[in-house]
Amino acid sequence: MAKTLIEIENGAWVLKLLGDKTRLTMIMLLDSHDCCVCEFTAMFNMSQPAVSQHLRKLKDSGLVGETRRGQWINYSLNKQSVYYPLVQDILEHFPNQDGKLKELEEKGLRISCE
Template sequence: MIEIQRASQLLKLLGDPTRLTMLKLLESHDCCVCEFVAIFEMSQPAISQHLRRLRDLELVTETRRGQWIFYSLNREHGEYPFVQRILDLLPGQEASILDLESRGLRICCE
């Protein structure tokens, strides 16, 4: 069971469409900042701010691969089941990943 105050904090964070979509994407694919920049057509600083907020609540984790940092959904997070229930209600984002691959941007960080 999750406390009301904590649920409110998580829901505020997930109330932003960009952050919510990021988590849905991370549900099935690790991504780096440059991939999010291409998907959302936003600046790198704006994407980094969204990721910082997700990191601050430890909903995402970082893994360094060479010079790149990849983000993934933190399935070990204490409130992951709460977040997962929300993500389960959302449409898949596979088309965004396929679009990146078709434009040759999915592999730019490897």
């Protein structure tokens, strides 16, 4: 199967987004789990506005989508994004981050925002 080529400028922009440790970790988690802002605030020990800024950048890129459930918004990786194959190739080189969610569960902080 032929790979879809992306413009250098767009690829550089995606790489710059993923160059931030917090956003890279978020993308890794969102690849297999939907998460809400409150989970990320607990996980990264960050304020809600700081987490929201990271998610806004990822959303603006089209890499992340959101689903509203009542008053809650859950975020997930947009696997239909033209950039997803690039992201997927990058994620293969890093260890799984699911342990961060397990830590939240053990601390009673994994929230089901339903």
